Amino acid sequence: MDSFYTVAQEASEEQIIEKSRFIGLVKRIENTAQAEQNLKETRESLPNARHYVYAYRIHASKLEKSSDDGEPQGTGGKPVLDLLQHRQIWNVQIIVVRYFGGILLGTGGLTRAYAGTARVALEKAGRTLLIPHQIYSLKIPYSWYEQIKYGLRQHGWESANEQFMEYISLDVFIQYEEQDHFVAWLDEHTNKQVLWKPEGFTLKTSAIIS
Structure with missing residues (x-):
């Protein structure tokens, strides 16, 4: 896409x-x-x-x-x-x-x-650009939550749908060309203690263009 x-x-x-x-x-x-x-x-x-x-x-x-x-x-x-x-x-x-x-x-x-x-x-x-994003569902141990949220903000990766249960679950939206970088960062940064899986894709809006 x-x-x-x-x-x-x-x-x-x-x-x-x-x-x-x-x-x-x-x-x-x-x-x-x-x-x-x-x-x-x-x-x-x-x-x-x-x-x-x-x-x-x-x-x-x-x-x-x-x-x-x-x-x-x-x-x-x-x-x-x-x-x-x-x-x-x-x-x-x-x-x-x-x-x-x-x-x-x-x-x-x-x-x-x-x-x-x-x-x-x-x-x-007006005109805007729609960019396809892969949705990743994460299961985060509570001890990693703040670090993961900080890292997502630092990389400019949007997250949503947080749920606090045995683990913290949330969705992250990653542009297609950044998927390899995201997965490598997540696995290396947490020593694979944060579980992830792809959950389809969505289109995200960029800034409005004249």
Whole structure:
């Protein structure tokens, strides 16, 4: 699994262009079912619009899809998808809703309107990097607890889910390229008195990127 960019938050922005109302919605998704549900909910919450243009990218399957929803071919969905590709953003759906204002924009005008509305909504959402981490479950003797916690902080390794029973158990999140270093440090530092085992992986968010 590799790192990838996604949005920092969901967002919406609105523009009036030649009397048409364009509403851009940025949604997080992980699969096509969520994308279809977002579109259904948007049609319900913003009813009677002329067009519901959208584009999305799903990282796990490397799936990309767009729709002009009745606009001239290539003037709606493609410019929105191009924007997501250019920003290298995954697991995101952008829906641009258009309430027609009576003035025809032409193919160039439509392309600029849909791309521009998607862009301002995406800028509001922000961009962040998701980094895969291996989860390690530790069983720590009480005599080692403070030293292990100090070492984790010193290395910048995040921990969570502490439980105090016969042993202290907790989870540690380690970037893939640091796994060998983490295991070697833990075994050598404690003379293998702290037990560990891998427990799957998760994606952790880095700092927000503009």
